[in-house]
Amino acid sequence: MVDQPWWQSTTIYQVYPRSYADSNGDGIGDLAGIIDKLDHIAEVGFGTVWVSPFFSSPQEDFGYDVSDYCDVAPEYGTLADAEQLVEQAHARGLKVVFDLVLNHTSDQHPWFQESRRSRTNDKADWYIWRDGRGKGGRRKPNNWRSALEVRSAWQWSEERRQWFLASFLPCQPDLNWWNTDVRQAMFDVARFWLERGVDGFRLDMFGAIMKDPQFRNNPIKPTSGGSELFRIWRRDFTDNTDANIDLAHELREVCEEYRDPERVLIGEVFGRHEVLRRYLGEGDGLQLVFLFDFLMFRYSAEFFRRKISAYEALFPPPFQPTYVIENHDRTRSIDRLGGDLRKARVLAVMLLTLRGVPTVYMGQEIGMSNTYIPLRDAQDPIARHYFSWVPEFVSKRLPERINRDEVRTPMQWDGSSNAGFCPGGVEPWLPVNANAATRNVAVEGGDPASLLCLYRDLLRLRSECAPLHSGRLRLLDGLADGVLGYERNYEERTAVVLLNFSDDERRVRSRTSEMLLASDPVAHLRDHEVLLPPHSGVVLA
Numbered sequence: 001m002v003d004q005p006w007w008q009s010t011t012i013y014q015v016y017p018r019s020y021a022d023s024n025g026d027g028i029g030d031l032a033g034i035i036d037k038l039d040h041i042a043e044v045g046f047g048t049v050w051v052s053p054f055f056s057s058p059q060e061d062f063g064y065d066v067s068d069y070c071d072v073a074p075e076y077g078t079l080a081d082a083e084q085l086v087e088q089a090h091a092r093g094l095k096v097v098f099d100l101v102l103n104h105t106s107d108q109h110p111w112f113q114e115s116r117r118s119r120t121n122d123k124a125d126w127y128i129w130r131d132g133r134g135k136g137g138r139r140k141p142n143n144w145r146s147a148l149e150v151r152s153a154w155q156w157s158e159e160r161r162q163w164f165l166a167s168f169l170p171c172q173p174d175l176n177w178w179n180t181d182v183r184q185a186m187f188d189v190a191r192f193w194l195e196r197g198v199d200g201f202r203l204d205m206f207g208a209i210m211k212d213p214q215f216r217n218n219p220i221k222p223t224s225g226g227s228e229l230f231r232i233w234r235r236d237f238t239d240n241t242d243a244n245i246d247l248a249h250e251l252r253e254v255c256e257e258y259r260d261p262e263r264v265l266i267g268e269v270f271g272r273h274e275v276l277r278r279y280l281g282e283g284d285g286l287q288l289v290f291l292f293d294f295l296m297f298r299y300s301a302e303f304f305r306r307k308i309s310a311y312e313a314l315f316p317p318p319f320q321p322t323y324v325i326e327n328h329d330r331t332r333s334i335d336r337l338g339g340d341l342r343k344a345r346v347l348a349v350m351l352l353t354l355r356g357v358p359t360v361y362m363g364q365e366i367g368m369s370n371t372y373i374p375l376r377d378a379q380d381p382i383a384r385h386y387f388s389w390v391p392e393f394v395s396k397r398l399p400e401r402i403n404r405d406e407v408r409t410p411m412q413w414d415g416s417s418n419a420g421f422c423p424g425g426v427e428p429w430l431p432v433n434a435n436a437a438t439r440n441v442a443v444e445g446g447d448p449a450s451l452l453c454l455y456r457d458l459l460r461l462r463s464e465c466a467p468l469h470s471g472r473l474r475l476l477d478g479l480a481d482g483v484l485g486y487e488r489n490y491e492e493r494t495a496v497v498l499l500n501f502s503d504d505e506r507r508v509r510s511r512t513s514e515m516l517l518a519s520d521p522v523a524h525l526r527d528h529e530v531l532l533p534p535h536s537g538v539v540l541a
């Protein structure tokens with residue numbers, strides 16, 4: 001079709017390896033399991049598989065705490081399996097993106113084990129060590145907070161009688177990227193996988209890597225009440241620093257050593273839109289940054305219109321907005337929609353027809369929902385270590401799940417016991433959702449009215465229809481209340497998308513003559529008028 005870099009028109013499917021498919025019956029998903037299911041991913045029609053970390057790790061944070069970047073945790077398989085995964089994905093025309101955790105390692109990583117031993121060893125400066133303030137240096141070096149906000153990012157080490165920085169969990173010490181040996185070692189990690197054919201990386205916590213070398217305190221964000229209790233620190237000296245933007249360019253240069261195909265860098269970065277945009281530079285930084293506003297969407301035409309309009313202005317072609325509705329950290333979207341599948345279908349039509357790169361989290365395509373797991377049973381370290389004090393009756397009612405286990409339960413393949421994730425009789429690492437008997441790939445694959453078939457139809461349409469694949473986007477004005485509409489234009493061709501977010505039927509005049517897809521069979525186009533049932537979406541041409 002159109003000549004553009006592959007990543008500009010791809011669609012991303014995120015696999016959380018521990019929960020996707022268990023090939024050896026130990027209750028934990030693995031790489032061989034993912035390989036077995038590549039056909040599913042390719043058949044639904046996704047272009048790229050992003051695999052969350054499977055590297056050697058004590059699994060305190062389920063792989064986001066790496067102890068060897070160039071090997072595979074035994075429960076997930078071997079290095080040969082990782083190589084097979086790349087090869088098998090490519091054989092099916094899929095691109096593969098691995099998850100690179102650059103900001104921190106596990107405290108079990110041999111680098112940190114050495115670094116913590118003394119102030120003078122070879123790796124002494126590989127992590128961010130500081131003397132404390134006050135008598136005996138027992139006061140923290142400055143006010144930097146962990147990403148979880150609730151606590152300081154500084155951890156005391158008795159061995160060195162110094163503090164080390166850990167921007168996420170205490171067991172994940174931050175690497176010192178100002179040290180050129182660290183930088184080279186980590187770039188070599190990227191090269192290690194690029195040489196094995198991976199098509200790029202999702203960059204974990206990328207915004208937090210280069211901290212202020214002067215360790216200045218982050219300023220306090222004024223809050224309306226001005227109460228001490230609720231004061232919040234800005235992250236001027238820890239996140240999205242100029243040096244961090246430079247790092248994006250450097251990492252891109254490493255990727256440029258491996259062309260054909262071009263390798264892609266996708267940043268997990270948080271901040272104002274303008275800040276996020278800086279990571280892309282003039283097309284010589286990261287290629288994509290996740291846009292997380294949709295993770296906590298308000299289901300309304302106005303909300304999405306406002307966001308899309310902002311993203312279109314900030315990421316005009318050839319830049320691409322990267323839309324995310326679900327991932328392994330946040331509440332499942334169907335739960336935000338009160339379980340209403342009609343609404344999930346509207347969101348699917350929107351996500352897969354917008355200009356940009358959509359990401360879909362495993363199970364989103366079948367409408368998997370959160371699986372309630374009480375905090376006391378949590379395996380997620382955030383829930384276990386930081387929020388275990390939250391009373392269950394409160395936690396239960398929070399719209400945002402504290403316990404990330406709830407969105408990481410096993411993928412639902414079929415109606416058998418354990419949903420086809422692992423053999424019956426084996427206990428999966430997290431419980432299977434009770435709705436697996438009916439909400440699963442096998443059942444939905446055979447039902448043309450299912451969410452899964454809608455994803456399949458949308459992805460097919462997106463790849464076949466040039467305007468959806470490569471066209472520009474123009475928001476439509478003057479539509480009925482609760483209706484979001486946009487045009488996608490490519491050369492002389494146009495596709496029109498209309499989405500009714502309201503509880504009532506809507507009628508919209510349209511110059512189009514053909515209905516290419518409808519999320520609701522009642523929707524129709526007659527005499528240039530489109531009838532949209534409540535909570536429905538259509539694609540027209």
Ligand code: GLC
Pocket residue numbers: 061064065101168204205268328329
């Ligand atoms: C990212 C990951 C999350 C992980 C954290 C620490 O936010 O998405 O799952 O726990 O980084 O690496």
